[in-house]
Amino acid sequence: MSRSEKLKPAVRLKKMRVTKAVIPAAGLGTRFLPATKAQPKEMLPVYDKPAIQYVIEEAVAAGIKDILIITGRGKQSIENHFDRSIELEENLKAHGKARDLQEVQEISSLVNLYYVRQKEALGLGHAVLCAKSFVGSEPFAVFLGDDIMDSQPPAISQLLDVWDRYQGPVLGVLDVPRELTSAYGIIKPQALSADLFKVDDLVEKPAPEKAPSQLGIVGRYVLTPDIFEMLETTKAGSGGEIQLTDALRRLNRKRPIYAVRLKGHRHDIGNKVEFVKATLAYAMKDPNARKPILEFMKTLVENKGRF
Ligand code: UTP
Numbered sequence: 001m002s003r004s005e006k007l008k009p010a011v012r013l014k015k016m017r018v019t020k021a022v023i024p025a026a027g028l029g030t031r032f033l034p035a036t037k038a039q040p041k042e043m044l045p046v047y048d049k050p051a052i053q054y055v056i057e058e059a060v061a062a063g064i065k066d067i068l069i070i071t072g073r074g075k076q077s078i079e080n081h082f083d084r085s086i087e088l089e090e091n092l093k094a095h096g097k098a099r100d101l102q103e104v105q106e107i108s109s110l111v112n113l114y115y116v117r118q119k120e121a122l123g124l125g126h127a128v129l130c131a132k133s134f135v136g137s138e139p140f141a142v143f144l145g146d147d148i149m150d151s152q153p154p155a156i157s158q159l160l161d162v163w164d165r166y167q168g169p170v171l172g173v174l175d176v177p178r179e180l181t182s183a184y185g186i187i188k189p190q191a192l193s194a195d196l197f198k199v200d201d202l203v204e205k206p207a208p209e210k211a212p213s214q215l216g217i218v219g220r221y222v223l224t225p226d227i228f229e230m231l232e233t234t235k236a237g238s239g240g241e242i243q244l245t246d247a248l249r250r251l252n253r254k255r256p257i258y259a260v261r262l263k264g265h266r267h268d269i270g271n272k273v274e275f276v277k278a279t280l281a282y283a284m285k286d287p288n289a290r291k292p293i294l295e296f297m298k299t300l301v302e303n304k305g306r307f
Contacts, residue, residue: 015167018139018160018222019065023055024127025145026072026118031270040075041270042145047282047289050081051269053107054148060111062157064141068114068134070127079115084108123241128223129231137225139163142244144219148278151264155220162196162260163222169251171199171259172220174266178208184216185245187259195261199252204238204245215259217245218266227251 029036035044042052052069059067071078085104092101114134118127128142141156149155149172159170176184182205189197201212221244230247237243248257267278280297283289299307 015164016139018141018163019063020135020138021059021064021067021141021143021156022070022128022131022135023052023059023067023143023145024070024118024124025052025075025078026070026121026127027124027146027270028121029146029270032272032275038074040071040078042075043077043081044269044275046148046267046269046275046278047286049282050078051148051278052078052145053081055143055145056082056110056113058149058154058156059141059143061154062141062160064111064156066112066114066134068116068131069145070118070130071115072118072121082108082110082113121241123236123239123243125231125234125242125244125247128244129228129242132225132228135225135228139167139222139224142219142221142223146268146270147219148267148269149218149220149262149264150267150281151262155262155264155266156222158260158262159220159222162258166256166258168255169224169227169248169257170222171217171248171257172262173197173215173259174218174262175214176216178211178214181206181208181211181214181216184218185243185248186211186213187215187217188212189215189259192258195263197259197261199248199257199259202245202249202252202257204243215261217259218262220262224255226255 025040025042029041032041043050046054056067069078088104089101116130118130143156155172159172162170173187185202185204186206187197187199188201190200191197203212227247230250234242234247237246251257267274269275269278283293
């Protein structure tokens with residue numbers, strides 16, 4: 001047997017790598033009205049970039065090659081943002097704004113982007129189901145377009161490390177205050193180490209007294225294609241929506257699911273107060289903005305909110 005033939009079985013058994021991602025961005029953003037009436041919340045600028053660009057940059061940093069964005073009516077600005085803008089490029093060129101030009105050109109060449117429309121906002125589970133043809137038979141990452149994770153290594157890389165080890169679905173979780181469990185999918189954890197869990201059960205939006213833990217699922221997942229069979233037969237649950245958590249709960253009866261407590265800071269930009277905090281946090285990273293904003297904040301604090 002030649003050396004290359006001997007290597008063949010090892011190649012066949014090679015672990016699957018995650019190169020595809022799905023970003024559901026078809027929600028109605030009702031917590032952020034009126035700003036989100038005609039504008040997707042994923043396009044709201046967090047300091048100087050739309051929220052969804054941070055999420056895509058995280059995916060790219062983790063080696064994701066192809067991203068499907070689930071959009072809906074009124075979400076065309078997402079596509080426009082990641083497309084070329086020839087007129088703008090010509091204008092920047094003519095005015096010698098080389099840095100701005102480079103920046104806008106880079107946005108349109110970040111990664112391979114695909115789009116599909118969720119025709120009705122029937123829930124996160126239904127939005128993920130819209131990715132079935134794109135995903136095919138590969139594992140894939142899911143990023144919620146309204147959760148920005150500021151972390152190093154990128155949040156999704158922390159999930160991918162667990163995927164590499166167990167080759168099973170992985171959920172990103174964070175400790176949430178007990179009184180807020182009803183805003184999250186909550187896991188019943190079995191600790192494998194300090195920050196790694198096997199999921200014994202999951203419940204969508206449990207009341208604080210019924211929550212099996214305070215570990216809430218946040219907007220990062222690594223999923224396997226067998227989730228689609230579950231989603232296809234999952235009935236509307238909490239809030240009348242088809243919930244991803246309910247489908248995961250059923251999948252968990254067939255195969256182990258893991259969860260990792262994420263290191264880093266999460267900004268839920270679908271929430272007005274958290275959005276303002278996120279904008280300030282990213283402005284602090286810009287040396288030109290840091291000082292004037294801190295001075296303004298100091299004045300605000302000294303004057304008890306007035307200026
Ligand atoms: P959310 O519940 O946070 O988003 O869904 P929402 O429905 O837009 O917001 P509110 O609660 O009304 O303010 C989590 C993620 O799932 C997507 C959303 O875009 C968001 O990124 N989603 C939700 C869909 O893509 N389709 C849906 O039908 C529901």
